[in-house]
Structures are given as structure tokens and as C-alpha cells.
């Protein structure tokens with residue numbers, strides 16, 4: 001389990017993380033989202049003991065990373081897939097990591113298979129594509145069979161096959177009961193991979209919720225079309241709904257769901273041609289939530305979602 005409590009990190013005058021609190025539970029992938037400069041990498045670095053918090057705590061399994069005796073067995077991380085020695089082979093790189101952490105070298109072979117690099121194990125990393133480096137980074141993160149994984153933008157720069165591969169791997173690792181925090185600035189990616197999402201902007205928490213809740217919260221009413229719209233509007237308003245003309249034609253109804261609207265229309269013998277619940281795409285919702293927090297943009301942020 002990952003727990004960030006009232007975490008603050010300052011770099012001189014810059015406030016990178018501002019009293020941020022959230023928890024990441026095992027069993028599913030949690031997305032860590034926010035625009036550039038939101039504080040995601042800083043939070044991850046503090047969680048991994050690479051940066052010292054100005055205030056607050058960042059705990060893994062109830063303890064700071066720096067107090068772990070065998071950290072690789074508790075936490076696996078992929079921060080920067082490029083940060084490996086290009087002259088080494090994939091096999092040497094993982095064997096060296098395994099040896100320095102008392103891990104059986106059979107685990108290296110097993111992981112090279114799992115990440116699909118067995119065929120290039122004896123090739124120099126310098127010649128690897130970004131996708132191959134990401135796979136190697138994930139193998140390194142998994143060496144100690146850790147229960148917690150922290151991955152900073154692992155799909156950045158990957159082709160669709162690579163993205164799908166990481167998505168499926170992370171889901172299967174989560175299904176094994178691991179705690180997975182995956183950062184990205186792409187909501188579209190999270191929608192497919194994560195069950196929960198923590199959204200940050202300018203170092204502060206904007207939302208800590210499930211993908212499903214976020215989608216439901218931003219429903220934009222129900223669109224109804226009928227040949228007797230004025231009459232239907234009267235019936236729906238009398239039942240407590242608020243009704244406006246939809247820009248694309250038809251009525252936008254809020255306060256009643258699609259089933260209730262259909263039942264009321266049928267009860268009054270009003271023909272209905274279409275009843276459709278409108279949801280904003282998660283991408284739209286995310287853009288609205290973070291609009292005021294984009295480093296180089298303008299706009300206002302929607303109300304915080306907790």
C-alpha cells in the first residue's frame with residue numbers, strides 16, 4: 001500500500017507538491033494524472049527516497065522507503081527507462097542488479113521471458129528501441145517480486161503494440177494483488193488501464209476517485225427527442241426535472257434518468273424517438289478539472305472532486 005500524507009515539497013521558491021494526501025490500495029492499477037509540472041514525478045521521487053519531503057510523509061507499506069532493508073523486494077520502480085548503461089547487455093544489466101540485491105539469477109531469465117526480451121538478452125542496451133528499454137526497465141522493477149510498483153510515464157513514446165502490452169501486463173500484475181501507481185498525463189491511456197485515478201494540478205489534489213465515478217459525475221443529462229417535445233417538456237418539468245433545448249435539437253433533461261423519462265412519456269402516450277444519457281468523455285472531464293492548473297495555459301478549474 002502507498003500512502004502520501006500532507007506531503008509538501010519545495011524547490012527554493014517553487015512549490016512542486018502542496019499538502020498532497022492520497023492512498024493507493026492493492027489489487028488494481030491506480031492512475032496518477034496531472035498536466036506537466038503537476039508534481040507527479042516529484043511525489044514519486046519522494047516515495048522512492050530520492051528526494052526529501054519539505055513536510056509530510058510518503059510511505060510504502062507504512063514505512064518510508066529509506067527505512068527498508070531490502071527495498072527491491074518491496075518496491076519496484078521505473079522512473080526513466082533511458083537511465084541504463086548502453087554498453088551492457090540486457091542480461092548483464094539484470095544479472096548485476098540481481099546479484100547486488102541477493103536475487104537468484106534464474107529470476108533474470110524468467111523475467112526476460114515475461115517482458116519479451118529473451119531473444120535479445122545478449123544484445124547491448126545501447127541498440128535498444130525505447131519500447132525495449134521500457135520492457136527492460138519493467139523487468140528490473142519486477143526483479144525482487146515486489147508488492148508495490150511505481151511507474152512514471154511508462155507508455156511515453158511507445159507504439160500501440162507496446163502500449164497494449166504494458167496495459168495488459170500492469171493489469172495482470174494488479175490482479176496478482178500488487179499495488180500499482182502509474183503516472184501519465186494522458187487520460188485516454190488511464191481510461192483503459194486504471195480503475196482508480198488520483199488527479200493532481202500544481203502540486204495539489206484535484207480528484208481521488210474511480211474512473212467510473214468520474215464518468216458518472218460528469219454526466220451531461222439525458223438527451224430526448226420526440227415529435228411532441230413541448231408537451232413532453234411540460235410532463236418532465238412537472239415531475240421535477242429541469243429541461244432545456246439541446247443545441248443539437250431535442251431536449252436536455254437533468255434530474256431524471258433515461259428510464260424514468262421513458263416511463264413518464266409512455267404513461268402520457270407521448271412518442272419518444274431517442275433517449276440517450278450523455279456523458280462527457282473522460283478526456284473532456286479531465287481537461288475541465290485541470291484547466292486552471294496547466295503550467296502554460298489559461299482557464300478555470302472545476303470544483304474539486306473528492
Ligand SMILES: Nc1ncnc2c1ncn2[C@@H]1O[C@H](COP(=O)(O)OP(=O)(O)OP(=O)(O)O)[C@@H](O)[C@H]1O
Nearest residue numbers: 011014016034035036037038039040041042043185
Ligand atoms: N529539482 C528541481 N528543482 C527545481 N524545481 C523542480 C525540480 N523538480 C521539479 N521541479 C518543479 O516542480 C514542479 C513539479 O514537477 P514534476 O516534475 O514533479 O511534475 P510532473 O507532474 O512530473 O510533470 P511532467 O508531466 O512534466 O513530468 C514543476 O514546476 C517543476 O519545474
